[in-house]
Amino acid sequence: MAREIGRVTAVLWKDLTAERRTKANFNSVVFLAALTLLLFGFALGPDTEALREAAAGVLWLTILFSGVLSFNRSYDQELQGGALETLLLYPGDRRAIFVGKFLANLAFLLLVEAVLLPTAAILYGLSLADSLGPLLLVLILGTIGFAALGTFYAAMASRLRAREVLLPLLLFPMMVPLLVAAVESTSALLGGDALGNSRGWIRLLVVFDVIFSVAAFLAFDYVIEE
Amino acid sequence: MTSVQRVPRPHRPRWVVPFAAFAVLFFIGTQAHGLLTSPPELDMGHLQKILYVHVPAAWTALVAYLIVFVLSILYLWRRNERHDLLAASAAEVGVVFNALAIALGSIWGRPTWGVWWAWWDARLVSTAVLLVIYVGYLAMRAFTEDTERRARWSAAVGILGFLNAYIVYMSVKWWRTLHQIQSTPETVDSPYKLAMRTNAFAFLFLMIVFIALRYHAARVDRAADERDEEEALSGGAVHV
Amino acid sequence: MTATPALDLRGVARRFGKRWVLRGIDLRVEPGEVVALTGRNGSGKTTLLRICATALRPTRGGGAVFGYRLVEEADAIREVTGMLGHHAGLYDDLTAEENLVFAQRMAGRPADRDAIGRALDDVALSAERDERVRGFSAGMRRRLALARLLLRPPALLLMDEPYASFDADGIELVNAFAARVAAGAGAAVVATHDLIRAHGVITREVHLVDGLATDRNSHALVGTSDGA
Numbered sequence: 120m121a122r123e124i125g126r127v128t129a130v131l132w133k134d135l136t137a138e139r140r141t142k143a144n145f146n147s148v149v150f151l152a153a154l155t156l157l158l159f160g161f162a163l164g165p166d167t168e169a170l171r172e173a174a175a176g177v178l179w180l181t182i183l184f185s186g187v188l189s190f191n192r193s194y195d196q197e198l199q200g201g202a203l204e205t206l207l208l209y210p211g212d213r214r215a216i217f218v219g220k221f222l223a224n225l226a227f228l229l230l231v232e233a234v235l236l237p238t239a240a241i242l243y244g245l246s247l248a249d250s251l252g253p254l255l256l257v258l259i260l261g262t263i264g265f266a267a268l269g270t271f272y273a274a275m276a277s278r279l280r281a282r283e284v285l286l287p288l289l290l291f292p293m294m295v296p297l298l299v300a301a302v303e304s305t306s307a308l309l310g311g312d313a314l315g316n317s318r319g320w321i322r323l324l325v326v327f328d329v330i331f332s333v334a335a336f337l338a339f340d341y342v343i344e345e
Numbered sequence: 346m347t348s349v350q351r352v353p354r355p356h357r358p359r360w361v362v363p364f365a366a367f368a369v370l371f372f373i374g375t376q377a378h379g380l381l382t383s384p385p386e387l388d389m390g391h392l393q394k395i396l397y398v399h400v401p402a403a404w405t406a407l408v409a410y411l412i413v414f415v416l417s418i419l420y421l422w423r424r425n426e427r428h429d430l431l432a433a434s435a436a437e438v439g440v441v442f443n444a445l446a447i448a449l450g451s452i453w454g455r456p457t458w459g460v461w462w463a464w465w466d467a468r469l470v471s472t473a474v475l476l477v478i479y480v481g482y483l484a485m486r487a488f489t490e491d492t493e494r495r496a497r498w499s500a501a502v503g504i505l506g507f508l509n510a511y512i513v514y515m516s517v518k519w520w521r522t523l524h525q526i527q528s529t530p531e532t533v534d535s536p537y538k539l540a541m542r543t544n545a546f547a548f549l550f551l552m553i554v555f556i557a558l559r560y561h562a563a564r565v566d567r568a569a570d571e572r573d574e575e576e577a578l579s580g581g582a583v584h585v
Numbered sequence: 586m587t588a589t590p591a592l593d594l595r596g597v598a599r600r601f602g603k604r605w606v607l608r609g610i611d612l613r614v615e616p617g618e619v620v621a622l623t624g625r626n627g628s629g630k631t632t633l634l635r636i637c638a639t640a641l642r643p644t645r646g647g648g649a650v651f652g653y654r655l656v657e658e659a660d661a662i663r664e665v666t667g668m669l670g671h672h673a674g675l676y677d678d679l680t681a682e683e684n685l686v687f688a689q690r691m692a693g694r695p696a697d698r699d700a701i702g703r704a705l706d707d708v709a710l711s712a713e714r715d716e717r718v719r720g721f722s723a724g725m726r727r728r729l730a731l732a733r734l735l736l737r738p739p740a741l742l743l744m745d746e747p748y749a750s751f752d753a754d755g756i757e758l759v760n761a762f763a764a765r766v767a768a769g770a771g772a773a774v775v776a777t778h779d780l781i782r783a784h785g786v787i788t789r790e791v792h793l794v795d796g797l798a799t800d801r802n803s804h805a806l807v808g809t810s811d812g813a
Binding site: 268271272275276279280281285288289291292293295296299300303316319320323326327330331334335338341342344345 | 421474475477478480481484485488489494497498500501502504505506508509512513515516517519520523
């Protein structure tokens with residue numbers, strides 16, 4: 120078990136280091152996300168009240184659209200120079216690769232959201248102070264489910280021809296319960312309802328996260344093979 | 346050299362044609378029964394009769410997806426290619442019934458609620474999400490060329506997709522109640538129950554026929570490919 | 586003759602789509618052997634090596650590496666097998682050292698900087714220890730891949746065209762490594778069409794034509810073996 124944890128941290132460290140060195144993914148994803156927020160503003164505004172109502176939905180859609188870009192790319196370094204085959208030839212449980220990549224994608228997305236949340240607050244006139252704690256909890260829970268499923272489906276999509284279309288096609292319908300739960304709880308929290316309405320949704324997020332993190336983990340072995 | 350295998354031509358099981366005849370007749374019977382004997386409903390009038398197709402179609406799609414789920418697990422356990430072909434056939438049939446159910450649900454909704462799409466109808470919305478999930482399953486299969494990889498990946502996608510079916514339904518249902526939108530009138534009052542049940546069975550039988558036919562076609566296709574593969578095995582050898 | 590063979594393949598066949606690359610290979614390699622796998626490009630050498638490494642499953646047939654079955658006990662095979670493949674399988678954004686640290690940790694061992702230093706020395710890459718692999722030439726990448734193997738010497742060593750992109754020193758290193766593995770009750774299978782370079786280290790030649798294998802008498806053989 121300790122050996123598998125070591126392998127998980129190795130993959131996590133590798134992915135994060137490679138990303139830190141190039142920042143290729145991070146910069147482009149953050150920029151695109153901020154741009155998306157702006158575009159939504161143009162599409163839905165300029166009435167600030169309408170924008171504030173729509174903010175939760177806009178925020179989560181932005182996370183989904185920009186996040187989906189990062190998943191395929193997290194496999195890119197494995198697809199160059201035969202790294203994936205070498206990776207699969209190490210002895211040990213291949214699901215450790217899933218956990219490592221999942222954690223790396225999770226960290227990446229949370230960092231993007233760290234920029235996104237204040238940006239959204241500014242653009243959409245949101246007051247985060249009252250409910251910051253619960254808001255961060257919802258953000259984290261939602262991102263966990265997203266990262267788990269994204270890491271899973273991208274293991275397949277990144278190796279197919281129509282990868283840009285296939286990943287959203289496979290991933291987004293699976294995200295519906297998470298999207299609904301995340302938007303509803305975010306909306307409730309932003310509207311000043313401290314955990315009242317959002318409790319049920321948060322519970323749904325946790326259930327969703329557990330079910331699909333486990334399912335993706337168990338099924339990963341079957342999809343990562345050549 | 347590894348020995349060339351004979352590939353026998355797959356035979357359609359003998360029960361399919363007689364069962365298909367039975368299923369079609371049964372379907373005509375139940376539909377006629379529903380159309381002719383059901384009284385017009387309080388609010389919907391004769392529009393209610395569309396439900397004899399819409400509701401069973403939706404149920405049948407779910408059953409088809411359950412079959413995909415079970416066969417996917419079987420494939421990952423046994424690695425028997427036939428399980429994959431059967432799963433894919435069930436998925437195709439499921440998608441057709443699914444699309445039919447949604448189209449009819451929309452057509453039924455227009456005069457009933459005045460809109461083509463009812464966001465508050467948890468069944469309609471969650472079936473639409475399921476449709477996209479399984480269209481994605483079929484799309485992924487279309488892009489994966491290696492048959493073994495296609496089978497493995499389809500199985501994984503088929504399993505996760507079905508796991509989400511109930512969760513999607515529940516979350517949409519909560520979503521609706523939260524926003525206090527009007528609800529779908531229940532359609533299982535007594536005069537309609539019998540007709541609904543018999544039609545559900547009729548659709549189930551038809552589903553079995555369609556899956557059997559589609560599966561047979563898939564096996565014939567695969568056998569043709571296997572024959573090519575065996576030929577390639579013997580054809581190119583140069584004995585040293 | 587009762588020792589477990591290092592490699593025992595029976596009727597291994599593999600196709601990609603409709604093209605059969607291997608048509609039924611029987612191959613038995615005993616510990617102590619260094620087998621050269623020869624044949625034209627496209628004769629199936631790389632595919633055969635990849636199957637031995639468990640990177641690919643055979644379409645038909647099966648086998649064992651040191652008694653571990655190819656498909657069912659693949660994980661055990663990975664513990665004792667190492668491959669120097671066509672592709673180096675390195676991460677461009679990591680340095681030479683970091684790639685090796687990663688390899689050690691993925692194999693379940695702690696990072697050993699000293700051992701890494703020695704391995705880099707052996708392949709003459711010490712100067713590039715902290716350089717990112719992105720700038721490496723093909724030859725340097727192969728040397729780094731070799732260093733990775735040196736850090737975790739396998740019992741079954743598989744090498745795919747190891748003499749390509751190595752200079753004389755590199756070739757010397759490769760041959761010495763193969764000999765060392767074989768001497769230590771392991772075995773090596775080397776795919777090459779450059780038998781001259783393998784001179785003195787190989788004990789047997791197996792020739793692949795159109796996916797089938799035959800033993801061959803080779804002037805590059807060392808010693809007398811009954812594997813003619």
